[in-house]
Amino acid sequence: MTTPAPLLSVRGLTKSFGGAVAVSDVSFDVAAGESVGLIGPNGAGKTTVCSCIFGQMRPDAGSVRFCGRELGRLATWRRARLGIGRTYQRVEVFPEMTVRDHLLVALRVRHHDARLWRDLLGRSAPRADELARVEEVLEIVGLSEVAEVPAAALGLGTCRLVELARAIVAEPRLLLADEPSSGLDEHETRELAAVLGTLQATRGMAVLLVEHDVFLVDAVVDRAIVMDLGRVIASGTFGEVMAEPAVRRAYLGVP
Amino acid sequence: MEQLLGFAVPGVPYGCAYAVFAVGLVLTYRATGVFNFGFGAQAYASAFVFTWLVEDHAWPTWGAFVLAVVVLGPGLGLVFDRFLFRRIASTNTTAKIVTGLSLLVGIPALLPMVFGNANLVGAPSIMFNPNTVYVHLGADVPVNGMYLSAAILTVAMLVLLVLLLQTTTLGLEMRAAVESRRLLELEGVNAQRVTATAWAVSGLMAGLAGVLLAPTEATIQAPDYITLMVAAIAAAACAALRSMPIAAVAGVLIGVVSLVAQGYLPTSSVWYSAVLPALPFIVLVAALWVVPGLRHLDEATDPLSSVDPPPPPPVARVRGREIDRVVRTGWWLVLGAFAISMLTWIPRAWETVLNQGMAYSVIFLSITLLTGIAGQLSLAQATLAGVAAFTAGQLAMHAGLNFLAGGALGVLAAAAVAMLLALSSLRLRGLGLALMTLAAALLFDTAIFPAQSVSGGTGGLSIASSWLGLPLLAPDGHAYFVLALCVLALCAAGVTMVQRGTIGRFLSAMRGSEIGAAGIGVNLPWQRVLVFALSGALAGVGGTLLAIQQTVIAPGQFNYQLSLAFVVIVVTAGVGTVEGAIQAGIGLVVIQELLQYAPQRLQGLTFVLFAIGALTYSAHPEGIVELEKRRWTARAERALARLRSEPAPATASGRS
Numbered sequence: 062m063t064t065p066a067p068l069l070s071v072r073g074l075t076k077s078f079g080g081a082v083a084v085s086d087v088s089f090d091v092a093a094g095e096s097v098g099l100i101g102p103n104g105a106g107k108t109t110v111c112s113c114i115f116g117q118m119r120p121d122a123g124s125v126r127f128c129g130r131e132l133g134r135l136a137t138w139r140r141a142r143l144g145i146g147r148t149y150q151r152v153e154v155f156p157e158m159t160v161r162d163h164l165l166v167a168l169r170v171r172h173h174d175a176r177l178w179r180d181l182l183g184r185s186a187p188r189a190d191e192l193a194r195v196e197e198v199l200e201i202v203g204l205s206e207v208a209e210v211p212a213a214a215l216g217l218g219t220c221r222l223v224e225l226a227r228a229i230v231a232e233p234r235l236l237l238a239d240e241p242s243s244g245l246d247e248h249e250t251r252e253l254a255a256v257l258g259t260l261q262a263t264r265g266m267a268v269l270l271v272e273h274d275v276f277l278v279d280a281v282v283d284r285a286i287v288m289d290l291g292r293v294i295a296s297g298t299f300g301e302v303m304a305e306p307a308v309r310r311a312y313l314g315v316p
Numbered sequence: 317m318e319q320l321l322g323f324a325v326p327g328v329p330y331g332c333a334y335a336v337f338a339v340g341l342v343l344t345y346r347a348t349g350v351f352n353f354g355f356g357a358q359a360y361a362s363a364f365v366f367t368w369l370v371e372d373h374a375w376p377t378w379g380a381f382v383l384a385v386v387v388l389g390p391g392l393g394l395v396f397d398r399f400l401f402r403r404i405a406s407t408n409t410t411a412k413i414v415t416g417l418s419l420l421v422g423i424p425a426l427l428p429m430v431f432g433n434a435n436l437v438g439a440p441s442i443m444f445n446p447n448t449v450y451v452h453l454g455a456d457v458p459v460n461g462m463y464l465s466a467a468i469l470t471v472a473m474l475v476l477l478v479l480l481l482q483t484t485t486l487g488l489e490m491r492a493a494v495e496s497r498r499l500l501e502l503e504g505v506n507a508q509r510v511t512a513t514a515w516a517v518s519g520l521m522a523g524l525a526g527v528l529l530a531p532t533e534a535t536i537q538a539p540d541y542i543t544l545m546v547a548a549i550a551a552a553a554c555a556a557l558r559s560m561p562i563a564a565v566a567g568v569l570i571g572v573v574s575l576v577a578q579g580y581l582p583t584s585s586v587w588y589s590a591v592l593p594a595l596p597f598i599v600l601v602a603a604l605w606v607v608p609g610l611r612h613l614d615e616a617t618d619p620l621s622s623v624d625p626p627p628p629p630p631v632a633r634v635r636g637r638e639i640d641r642v643v644r645t646g647w648w649l650v651l652g653a654f655a656i657s658m659l660t661w662i663p664r665a666w667e668t669v670l671n672q673g674m675a676y677s678v679i680f681l682s683i684t685l686l687t688g689i690a691g692q693l694s695l696a697q698a699t700l701a702g703v704a705a706f707t708a709g710q711l712a713m714h715a716g717l718n719f720l721a722g723g724a725l726g727v728l729a730a731a732a733v734a735m736l737l738a739l740s741s742l743r744l745r746g747l748g749l750a751l752m753t754l755a756a757a758l759l760f761d762t763a764i765f766p767a768q769s770v771s772g773g774t775g776g777l778s779i780a781s782s783w784l785g786l787p788l789l790a791p792d793g794h795a796y797f798v799l800a801l802c803v804l805a806l807c808a809a810g811v812t813m814v815q816r817g818t819i820g821r822f823l824s825a826m827r828g829s830e831i832g833a834a835g836i837g838v839n840l841p842w843q844r845v846l847v848f849a850l851s852g853a854l855a856g857v858g859g860t861l862l863a864i865q866q867t868v869i870a871p872g873q874f875n876y877q878l879s880l881a882f883v884v885i886v887v888t889a890g891v892g893t894v895e896g897a898i899q900a901g902i903g904l905v906v907i908q909e910l911l912q913y914a915p916q917r918l919q920g921l922t923f924v925l926f927a928i929g930a931l932t933y934s935a936h937p938e939g940i941v942e943l944e945k946r947r948w949t950a951r952a953e954r955a956l957a958r959l960r961s962e963p964a965p966a967t968a969s970g971r972s
Binding site: 149158185 | 810818819820821822827831834836839841
């Protein structure tokens, strides 16, 4: 019996900025439906790894394969259409757009459904099935009450949820969640953990969670990869990696 | 060698002025994050006041220099900082560019109104007499006082700047502010004082550059300064808006090489007539293509930039159903009354004016689509309008094609040029894109439009009535009005449908966050090419209409200064809505017509008014006119609700 190919396979990823090596020879896999935490202290290179996977930065060396396909120099938007979704450490919402429109846009992109003639003839109104799908995701993420509010009028925590909803409405096979709890209070973080858990359980979506918040990582991930100074220093279950002396050194500076 | 020197020395004042301009631009950009498009206007203001004091009021040159350069230069910089740019430090690039453009358009229009003399001639040279030869390079290369003053003052200015930046605490703080003003504040330094100093120093440099250039031109004209500023932008771009020494050297080289090439090239060659005047803009385009640093101008480098609050939401556009019905009915009534009036009682002179307004409205719709909906800034919309108009004119003249049919082909040509522009700047965004479109506009202005084979020379092409095919289509007749109204209605409906449709949502996503839009799979390069093509086509339609209305098509009707003014005008009236473009078109021509009855010195008031309106863009991106409309609608809605003793819908109140 052969092991199925991993959904995401990162090999020998290396990225430098001038003389500073941000990511050095990082390799790991994420299987379909698996939830993996990418953790480490500030400056460990986690977000750089995310950006290299999503094509927003070009690695100096190494490869990223998704669903068995080498992504190479593929543009970000093409990677998104292959089934990778992302949320950002610094929120990237569309300020003047309502929450519902955020999701409708993402849904339309997924179906490659934009024709100039259709717009000019006024045949681009949201269809009933699209509205139903949007309502469903709004319900899961808990944004139904603010569906008609422009993102600029929402707080940081809600904007992070909008990003999450926008990413998952297109049903990606892999979600790159980059510090989704940053700026959230404890209550909001618990709600976020519940949402991510639900998504994983019901949709079978793989999640690569870049996170500082120990509670969120513990609640969501199946296993964790710990990075420090651009290198992977440990991997295993959350409990295992936290017991590793190298990890304690990286976080606490003590052996 | 002596011949080379003989050609190079007259390029010294230009080279020095470019160098000072370029270093000033880099200094402000690096220290404050603002690319100051108003720099040309600051230089013009100092040159204007300097010449006005010396020539009109017989001030001594040194006294005028002190007031115009040492006092007014830094003073203007400090005023810009205190009342404008400090308030918009954390807003987006478009808001900063629009604010700079407002100054560039408004100040040159304001000065003749304030000082009452638009024709200043014979600016003196500072320090040395321009007619005295002080030094001979080699046997026969005279260096007169103008060249000597320019070289000495520029070198002194640059040396002082280097000393300030490298040896003083203030210089150290300015260099630190480049990396992060927020971190600097965390160190206990008053970052506002540091940026204010940068503004004052760059203001001083603008004043110096202005006064250096003043004697090289016969009269003090704002367009000269604006064009020279764009040439200096090329030097700044060669330095990736980063290195002041490279910017200075590039500035001197552009000035000197232009004059040397001018000396050697045969005057009858196309290199002399077309390529040479466009040299700085070719350098700018090349720098935008080649210098990697210019592709990442808008990316946040400040490690603390994520602590900025999100931009405030615009005043709510959503109207209650009832008030919406009232507003819509009102618009239809206004349109009906307008059409009937135009066909019945409105005097022919005013009908002509309003016809022109409708043609401008169509051009302005191209800005609504490109900037209001897609968030892309083009400073070449008048050029695209000109491409269509000249294409139609040439096809009518040489191929005997009906002007309207030629106009359709011209629209395709304008769309193609816009697409090429978008394709050539796919790696650029924000400021880089704006500079690329500005360079393209100037290339057309200097190298393509003046050609006899394109525009028929500076006099332009006269449109023969036979070209139109329809004898009734006189530019001041009702037939033109019906044509313009139908075209405007079709274009407005088209833009509205795109805005409401899927492509409009994609463009809106791109405007909101390019990173976020790409992250959900929006094909940004294609969207940008598409919206540029559509916008180019709209500008082309407007250009063709304008050409028919004006009966003559000359290069001056489609130059880059108009492109800059167009952006400022549309932004004031409301860049995000179709009615904003129509208000802008009609408002522009009506104000200009009314000013015919005002004193001569108030003729520039139109641009001053629109520039003041556009200064509010960063606070109210929906446009000051649109803002007031929404506020009044909200008030009406509240009043309606009070009449019925029920609360007004929350969506209609918005931010005040």
